[in-house]
Amino acid sequence: MLTINNLTKKYGDIKAVDNLSLEIKPGEIYGFIGPNGAGKTTTLKSVTGILDFDEGEIFIDGLSIKDAPLECKKKFAYIPDNPDLYGYMKGSAYLNFVADIFGISTEKRNTLIEKYAGLFELTDDLATPISAYSHGMKQKLAIISAWIHDPKLIIMDEPFVGLDPKASHTVKEMMREVCDNGGAIFFSTHVLEVAEKLCDKIAIIKEGKLIRSGTMEEVRGDESLENVFLELA
Amino acid sequence: MIKILLKKELKEFLSPIVINRKTNKPRSRAALFALTALLLLAAAATGASFYFLCMFFSEITLAFGLDWLYFVLVAVLSLMIGVIINVFATFNALFSAKDNDLLISMPLKPSQILSARMISLYLLGTLFTAIVWVPGLIRYWIAGSPSFLSVVFGILLLFVVSAFVLVISCLLGWVVGLITSRLRNKAVFTTILYFLLFGLYYVVYFKMSDILRNLAENIDSFERSMSGYLNPFYLIGKAAAGDVLCMIIIFCLAAAVTAVCIFVLSRSFIKISTSNKGAKKKAYDKEDNSFKKPESALFAKESKRFFGTPIYLFNSGLGVILMIVLAVIVIVKSNDIVAFLHMLDVTVPWLGDGMSVILGVIGMMLISTIAISAPSVSLEGNTLWILKTLPISEKQIFSAKLKLHIMMNTIALIALLAAVAIAFRPELPEMIVLSAFLIIYMLFEAYLGLVTGLTHPVLDWSNETVPVKQSMGVLICMLGGWGIAALVAGLYAVLFISLEINFITPILYLAIWTVIIGLLVLYMEKWLGTKGAKKFREL
Incomplete structure (x- = not known):
């Protein structure tokens, strides 16, 4: 679903990501962990086409993000670490905007908005301008907008920040549902307990370099993920 | 503290003055001097x-x-x-x-x-x-x-x-x-x-x-x-x-x-x-959900931001209101204007002959005040990631921004041209050339705004005043427009009044400018498709 080959991204002379390679297959929840400034967000932004990169290749469902950016973008959804959304729009207007871009029919969007807004208890706030939303509400709206077009791959940067426990639980269930239906999830997190329980595979990045990756068992062995992380990072 | x-x-x-947004580095002394001189010139003109x-x-x-x-x-x-x-x-x-x-x-x-x-x-x-x-x-x-x-x-x-x-x-x-x-x-x-x-x-x-x-x-x-x-x-x-x-x-x-x-x-x-009190909740109604094409959705987004951001609406849309008000005044006072034009024909014949050029220059100056496309890229600010991760091309994004500018201007321009037709009663060829000239100039301002918005973006603002009022793109668009208007008027004065040439008419003069400005529009259209798209991806 997502193949990253020898990705290198520089800011001036500094390598934010250094020769990183990963492969995320359909059905996998892939966690991406590392200390602050390790290069997680830069990697995710390179995958989504927000940032251009210097070396390497990124393929989404077999298509290169550099050569066929629009086709790639039709296949994934991205949720950034800070959900800055259009404050001048109402929540429902934003969801409709995203649905329009992906060509989602009125019937389908009605069903999905009802389903996910209901799950996040956001239905009553959909007619409110986003500028009046709290961080958590914006995060919920960003998540709904990602799920509204049924993407094959969902890329999330720290998706649980700002969410209440109930919403976090809902997101985890939604993530598993995507993978059960043949999709894939690639997300960064600092919450190691979540990564340990939720992820099928995990990658640890430090100073732009991949220092360990694989299934949860391969990465942590008999230790806890926290201990492995503290040793490596 | x-x-x-x-x-x-x-x-x-x-x-906006000290930092070059292209490089995010301080401007050179020469650039700083030129910019300061430009601002002082604008202040001096207003002060006069x-x-x-x-x-x-x-x-x-x-x-x-x-x-x-x-x-x-x-x-x-x-x-x-x-x-x-x-x-x-x-x-x-x-x-x-x-x-x-x-x-x-x-x-x-x-x-x-x-x-x-x-x-x-x-x-x-x-x-x-x-x-x-x-x-x-x-x-x-x-x-x-x-x-x-x-x-x-x-x-x-x-x-x-x-x-x-x-x-x-x-x-x-x-x-x-x-x-x-x-x-x-x-x-x-x-x-x-x-x-x-x-x-x-x-x-x-x-x-x-x-x-x-x-x-x-x-x-x-x-x-x-x-x-x-x-x-x-x-x-x-x-x-x-x-x-x-x-x-x-x-x-x-x-x-x-x-x-x-x-x-x-x-x-x-x-x-x-x-404080956010008094913000009563409105009930969500799924009847409001309706399917739109991506282009329409992007245009609706631009419109919502324009009408939902007071400082943007006021600063960039004031020119539209002014043009409509001016058009109404011109229509109401049309009899006085006709009488005045008769007097001009007798007393200052060269002025009467060049009325189409004078009207064109006035139109240019008014159109230059409507800077809707210029701050539109900068106004994306922290939300730029949305456009960059959705499956939409730069062309679609640019089209929506241009369309809003052109639509708002068209309303004002129609009112202004109708007023000119009623009050000044130009002959048909003169009216056609003047209309074409102003339409092409309006397109020029729309494209110039988007180009300067891309070359001089300000994305890290903390309130909308910065991109709307203080960004270099808006300044270039307005002052640049007035500069071109001054060039059109100045060259006309030199050619027709000082040198008294008679092998081209004022209408032909305007038509030549229409072609020149039209070519610039085509160039900017091509630039947006290539370098402009690249610049947007790099933002």
Whole structure:
């Protein structure tokens, strides 16, 4: 679903990501962990086409993000670490905007908005301008907008920040549902307990370099993920 | 602490001038000099119009030895202009800044946050006040009998008058803040206020000749009403004329009201900045969900931002209202205009012959004030990631931004062309060429705005005033447009009036410009598809 080959991204002379390679297959929840400034967000932004990169290749469902950016973008959804959304729009207007871009029919969007807004208890706030939303509400709206077009791959940067426990639980269930239906999830997190329980595979990045990756068992062995992380990072 | 906050404020205030947004590095000295010269030129051009007004003031006051009264009039004008320009910038900077929450959460007193912001606003207000006050001083130095003290006090009083501009702007901004904190739809209320205030300005502007005539006829009673040490204007007038005691009193008064203003605003700063009460929830209705094509969705998004962002709507859309108002006035006064044109034909034949060029140049100057596409890229700000991760091409994004600009301009342009057709009654070929010229020029401004918005983006703003009012793209678009209008008019004057050439007609002259500007539009269209798209991806 997502193949990253020898990705290198520089800011001036500094390598934010250094020769990183990963492969995320359909059905996998892939966690991406590392200390602050390790290069997680830069990697995710390179995958989504927000940032251009210097070396390497990124393929989404077999298509290169550099050569066929629009086709790639039709296949994934991205949720950034800070959900800055259009404050001048109402929540429902934003969801409709995203649905329009992906060509989602009125019937389908009605069903999905009802389903996910209901799950996040956001239905009553959909007619409110986003500028009046709290961080958590914006995060919920960003998540709904990602799920509204049924993407094959969902890329999330720290998706649980700002969410209440109930919403976090809902997101985890939604993530598993995507993978059960043949999709894939690639997300960064600092919450190691979540990564340990939720992820099928995990990658640890430090100073732009991949220092360990694989299934949860391969990465942590008999230790806890926290201990492995503290040793490596 | 205020020093640190002030540094932050000044950095943001000066960043459009000092920082090159292309490279995110400080501008070279040469570029800085050129930019400063350009800004000074614009200020001088505006100041010149106030100088002429001050000439009138001087005639009805200085001739009778009423030097202080002359400065009263200049001070009233300075205050009015300063406050009108500054009031909404003040509201946005004080109560709507994006970093208010962050600063409030820090161990800072509201008075410290406010003081730093007010100093920055004070500098901005001083620049606006200077546009009126300095020409007033120059006029006094030329036509009056300035003493050493009056020269020194005159210069110092710029800073005193600016303090009053700041205080009045802050208090009006505070009232706006108090009202909007209780409203659900703040944008609509703020926009209406914008237009009301500016409408008031134009009413005064258009009634200026009546006001001045009344003033000249009743100068004695005006003098009596303004006299008295309890009247700040009297104190300013007397101080500017060289009165030491008045200078001391007005200086202390300005300092005192500024301190009181900071005290009053500090007490409600947190409440206004963070208040959201009165925002009643509206029920979600799935009937509002309807399918749109991506292009329509992008256009709807641009429209929502334009109509939902008061400062954007006001600054970039004011020209549309002005053009429509002007069109209505021209239609109403069409009989007078026809009579005037007949008179011109007799007295100044070359002017009558070149009417299509004159109308074209006026149209260009009006169109240049409508900068909708110019700040549209910068206004994406922190939300730029949305457009960059959705499956939409740069072409689709640019088209939506251009479409909004073109649609808003088209409404105004149709009104203006209809007014020209009714009032000036040009012949059909003249009307066709003039229409084509203005339509092509309108497209040129739309494309120029988008191009300069991409080459000079400001994405890290903390309130919309920065991209809408202070970004380089908007400045280039407006001043560049006026520059081209001046070129069209200047070249016409040289060719047809000085050199008296007759092998091309004024209509052909306009047609040639239509082709030239059309070619520039085509070039920019191509640039947007290639380099412009690349620039957008790199943002």
